[in-house]
Amino acid sequence: MKTVTIKDVAARAGVSPKTVSRVINGEDHVRPEIRETVQRVVAELNYRPNAFARSLSSSRSYLLGLFIDDPVSGYAAEVQHGALLQCRERSYHLVVEPVDRQRAGWQDHVRASLSGLRLDGAILAPPICDDAELLGIFADAGVPYVLIGPSYPPRDSGAVWMDDRAAAGEMTEYLLSLGHRRIAFIQGPESHSASARREEGYRAAMKAAGLAVNEDAMLRGDFSFRSGLELGELLLDLPETPTAIFACNDDMALGALITAMKRGVAVPDALSICGFDDVASSRAAWPQITTIRQPNAEMAAAAVDILVDPAFRKDCADPAFRLMLAHAMILRGSTGPA
Amino acid sequence: MKTVTIKDVAARAGVSPKTVSRVINGEDHVRPEIRETVQRVVAELNYRPNAFARSLSSSRSYLLGLFIDDPVSGYAAEVQHGALLQCRERSYHLVVEPVDRQRAGWQDHVRASLSGLRLDGAILAPPICDDAELLGIFADAGVPYVLIGPSYPPRDSGAVWMDDRAAAGEMTEYLLSLGHRRIAFIQGPESHSASARREEGYRAAMKAAGLAVNEDAMLRGDFSFRSGLELGELLLDLPETPTAIFACNDDMALGALITAMKRGVAVPDALSICGFDDVASSRAAWPQITTIRQPNAEMAAAAVDILVDPAFRKDCADPAFRLMLAHAMILRGSTGPA
DNA sequence: AGCAATTTTGACATCGATGTCAAAATTCGT
DNA sequence: ACGAATTTTGACATCGATGTCAAAATTGCT
Numbered sequence A, B: 001m002k003t004v005t006i007k008d009v010a011a012r013a014g015v016s017p018k019t020v021s022r023v024i025n026g027e028d029h030v031r032p033e034i035r036e037t038v039q040r041v042v043a044e045l046n047y048r049p050n051a052f053a054r055s056l057s058s059s060r061s062y063l064l065g066l067f068i069d070d071p072v073s074g075y076a077a078e079v080q081h082g083a084l085l086q087c088r089e090r091s092y093h094l095v096v097e098p099v100d101r102q103r104a105g106w107q108d109h110v111r112a113s114l115s116g117l118r119l120d121g122a123i124l125a126p127p128i129c130d131d132a133e134l135l136g137i138f139a140d141a142g143v144p145y146v147l148i149g150p151s152y153p154p155r156d157s158g159a160v161w162m163d164d165r166a167a168a169g170e171m172t173e174y175l176l177s178l179g180h181r182r183i184a185f186i187q188g189p190e191s192h193s194a195s196a197r198r199e200e201g202y203r204a205a206m207k208a209a210g211l212a213v214n215e216d217a218m219l220r221g222d223f224s225f226r227s228g229l230e231l232g233e234l235l236l237d238l239p240e241t242p243t244a245i246f247a248c249n250d251d252m253a254l255g256a257l258i259t260a261m262k263r264g265v266a267v268p269d270a271l272s273i274c275g276f277d278d279v280a281s282s283r284a285a286w287p288q289i290t291t292i293r294q295p296n297a298e299m300a301a302a303a304v305d306i307l308v309d310p311a312f313r314k315d316c317a318d319p320a321f322r323l324m325l326a327h328a329m330i331l332r333g334s335t336g337p338a
Numbered sequence C: 001a002g003c004a005a006t007t008t009t010g011a012c013a014t015c016g017a018t019g020t021c022a023a024a025a026t027t028c029g030t
Numbered sequence D: 001a002c003g004a005a006t007t008t009t010g011a012c013a014t015c016g017a018t019g020t021c022a023a024a025a026t027t028g029c030t
Helices: A006-013 A017-024 A032-045 A051-058 A074-089 A106-117 A132-141 A164-177 A193-208 A225-237 A250-262 A280-284 A296-308 A310-314 B006-013 B017-024 B032-045 B051-058 B074-089 B106-117 B132-141 B164-177 B193-208 B225-237 B250-262 B280-284 B296-308 B310-314
Strands: A063-068 A093-098 A121-124 A145-148 A158-162 A183-187 A218-220 A244-247 A272-274 A291-293 A322-325 A328-330 B063-068 B093-098 B121-124 B145-148 B158-162 B183-187 B218-220 B244-247 B272-274 B291-293 B322-325 B328-330
Touching (some): A051 B051, A074 B093, A145 A296, A164 A183, A183 A193, A225 A244, A225 B280, A280 B250, B006 B017, B063 B074, B063 B106, B074 B093, B074 B296, B121 B132, B121 B296, B164 B244, B164 B272, B250 B272, B296 B310
Parallel strands (some): A063 A093, A183 A244, B145 B158, B158 B322
């Protein structure tokens, strides 16, 4: 297929390439009839601007990067999908870059994508959105970025959140309303700040109900299914068995659920279990797991919108670019009256 | 951060930009000592070639596209991860493009990525790798592509497979060896050719064992968890209850497993269940599901290797670019003696 | 040493778009 | 209808690399 260039369009429409460029980019200063002619010719020839030439001359790449720690997780898939759809909406493209901080020289990989690809912006997913060194690399390269669920509100960048604290609080209140008093809590890894916020919400709700948190029933996992299995064992071995387990994410809740089944503890009759995330397998389990749906795709889409907003490039510090999106409690079969 | 260009490097090394270009691209005809000097300067200045300028002049984009139907699935995540890592290895980048054929005008979206981005190659995941119209778009645009697990061996493109037929045969033989005779089979959607190959393998193994397939215990699902639930009901309602269910993918196997648990049918004592894919939740279930691991990441990585191989661009029809990778049977708790 | 063959090098054009800025066309006011 | 103000248009340079090809340097041979 011979490539159609802007010159071809210009020639056929009887105008200069520059005018065609104006029409393509929706700029002012083109007479309506000429604009129409050009648009017709563009359609006729099925012309598509060459993204590389455009980037080279305009110093915009129409490319956004999604930087993510573990691109295989279900979480990553949701974030990516949300970003992808919104990019398409905006005529941008998305480049996914895994950031494996275990590997020596990861910094260079990041720098290479930034300087080689001239990304117009980047989306940083948790937990790497809290990595000061990484943020520094972006700042040095002058690439604007939006953080998803960071620990601290960033000063000079966009951010999109959900209210982990409030959500965990609601979940705890729900368990309390079911009559549970001995509610165990499984924390996530310390590196994930969202985990800490969820714990806060849990503690606050317990305190509000006038209940003390049993620190023996507060265990730290690593967000993996396996750690849920193991910590579930520990919790069920406790002298005062909890009547409910609130895990910081669904994978660990699933692990705890399986442990309960193995040991013949009926869920939800003898033990309620709830998680956080609403991953696909929380629906596939039996009973299905009560959880909190994070607006992952929506947060990613919002991040894209922020990045492509010209106002953002002018003033990244504008608080209008720090958004909080709504979560939802998903009540399912794994929780019941105490 | 001021951008370092090839001219800066050239000036500092006391050579022409062209020579620097030669060094960067590992071309011949550069005296060793000059090559070394240039490399030193490149490192000193931390120079990275501008990908856009490079693509514009060389008509290579160093960009590969991954075209996929449902980018949120666990399957997609594995494929993407494999492709991503290999791209990084090869200094390419990966652009993920969802192809939603439900949506009007999807063809234009695909064309736009091809002509706008000048992709050096594309990876087509199932089931869209079997879409003749889609393949035509790539052919028209002159973008070489590699198919993952297509129905038919392509004539003029690369392809990467696993042997679905043999794998399903092995699984069936395993069930037979456990003493099962009434083995139900849950098919996938007709649009997924892999499903048909798996069914073939099952039928062949049954025939080889001298057993007739009970067509009443052969039901078609749509690869979803829900369809596994429903078809599980139907199978357990059969007058001659099967002693084993072989589902065409793990999600449906999980559905059948949940149905069995709901109805109090013990797995694997009263009923064996096995799936295909080895998705994450097949490990999260209880009992864990016996399944077949597809080399998804490996297939994607192999696809990348094929696409970046200069020999491939010269002769896409070379049979060396049609690879079959090995699968693995994963024996877990959901299967046992009849 | 002298000349041909070969290797190394760089000048220059090019890829396809956009930014700048001045020229041409149009509108407006009187 | 005329000049000023404004809008529309296009010529030209530019972004940063690579392809082409001829010039310069090196090597090999007698």
